[in-house]
Amino acid sequence: MKSPKSPSKDVTASLDERSREVFRRIVETYLESGDPLGSRNLSRLLPMSLSPASVRNVMADLEDLGLIYSPHISAGRLPTQQGLRFFVDAFMQVGDLTAEERGSIERQIRPPGPAQPMENLLTEASRMLSGLSRGAGLVISAKNDPILKHVEFIRLEPTKALAVLVGEHNQIENRIIDLPVGITASQLTEAANFLNANLAGQTLPELRTQLVKLKQQVAGELDTLSQDLVERGLAVWSGGSDEEKPTRLIVRGRANLLEGLAGSEDVDRLRLLFDDLERKESLIEILNLAESGPGVRIFIGSENKLFSLSGSSLIVAPYRDGEDKIVGAVGVIGPTRLNYSRIVPMVDYTAQLMARLARSGL
Structure with missing residues (x-):
């Protein structure tokens, strides 16, 4: 297997229309099914007329740029981690949530009360993110100093x-x-x-x-x-x-991560992820990742040291209290082929609702 190369800064300028279309189809197929896409099948999917031989030439150029690789000899192509990052930054269009999805989230992120204590609310938020994303939903909440x-x-x-x-x-x-x-x-x-x-x-x-x-x-x-x-x-x-302030990390939907594992290597990587989540230090690390930029942050594979060994992706957003202090984070962990464009608005909206509760002092 060819060792992936890092794409240069002017990758976008170096891609013509057919190269962009071939790359986009390879990534979208991977995100949907996890399968490599070969030149023959790809030539049938393209909106322009390209022979399998021409598609292979384009693939070779994309491979030289470090955007795709071949998992096996004579196999189709998969995006590299750098390719996924390039796709997210240059191609991905983040959609908006439907009214039904917003309503579903709002019903589960509501002010806690006797029938819905805060711990239950956090658990429900994590479970909701897991269900909507088919990854593992996480919620981190610092225990505020009560008056x-x-x-x-x-x-x-x-x-x-x-x-x-x-x-x-x-x-x-x-x-x-x-x-x-x-x-x-x-x-x-x-x-x-x-x-x-x-x-x-x-x-x-x-x-x-x-x-x-x-x-x-x-x-x-x-x-x-x-x-x-x-x-x-x-x-x-x-x-x-x-x-040392007590902090809660609630993760739901770990079973989702077991789906589609190919073999013992995948299981070992998943075990590493679960081990990372059990460590107390991971709470601070995830909050630091969320705090490193405004809005929703996407970390693919080894882009964050916390999950680098397991090769997992993390989509995370912080939420703030009335004093604009970060008091927690919500997110989704999963394989690198998460549906980023669909999950980003879910995480973003959930963080907004959690911030609304935090600003009210709950």
């Missing part, structure tokens, strides 16, 4: 308690914390009352900063055990740097 509305400590056993935090949008977070030895029920109540009286209306990182400022007041109003409890509770809730 505190109410704090309560509930004793579970002599040395453990459930710390309950309620946010301004009625989000509830629970943590089990170790209790100082000898703390009483009244001290639990005293610690919760102090927090509710002094620290409500702030985010968790702000609470820790405020606690330092209130150190003298804490010492004056609370006994030693209650002070210890307050500090333990806030440390468990808000500990860690921004890089």
Whole structure:
């Protein structure tokens, strides 16, 4: 098999009408079926009259440019990774979603409530992208620092308690914390009352900063055990740097990626992809990829180091909160023959709806 070459910067100018048409047909056949296209079949598909011999000459020129290659001797041609990138940048026309597709997405990306908590919403968004794309849908969401509305400590056993935090949008977070030895029920109540009286209306990182400022007041109003409890509770809730902030990655539709695998090599590459998705570092990497440019980003094969070994493509778009901070991303992962023109508007519209929710504080 010929080793693919990188196409030069003036590839577009070097292609005449028939070369562009031959290249486009090869890529479109690959995206639709994954099969190589031979000169005889290709000559029948072209709008202009070209013999199989003439088509082979054009193919040879495209191969010299690094846009296509032959997987086997005497076989048809497939686009190289560079060829796919060239096709996406120079040929692909991104369509718009139908009213039915928009409605389907909107029904699943709606404000969460008692019957639709945020975790379920993220899962549904990922499943929806998977179903529409026939790839694996992914949603990444940073857990925002909620603004505190109410704090309560509930004793579970002599040395453990459930710390309950309620946010301004009625989000509830629970943590089990170790209790100082000898703390009483009244001290639990005293610690919760102090927090509710002094620290409500702030985010968790702000609470820790405020606690330092209130150190003298804490010492004056609370006994030693209650002070210890307050500090333990806030440390468990808000500990860690921004890089360590809990982030959710939800991937649905992995079974779609199993379809059409040709052999053990494909299965091994898919296993590498799944391994990449299990790593915590992949969350930050995907967000970095999404952040690297405005709107929807397309990464084909080894263009991103995260999925380079598995040869997968990633279509991803970030979404932002009301302060224009990136708080998550949505996307689709799949083989390089994804239907890019159809998936790009789906990812884009989903990101817009997720941003709308993020801006509303949900």
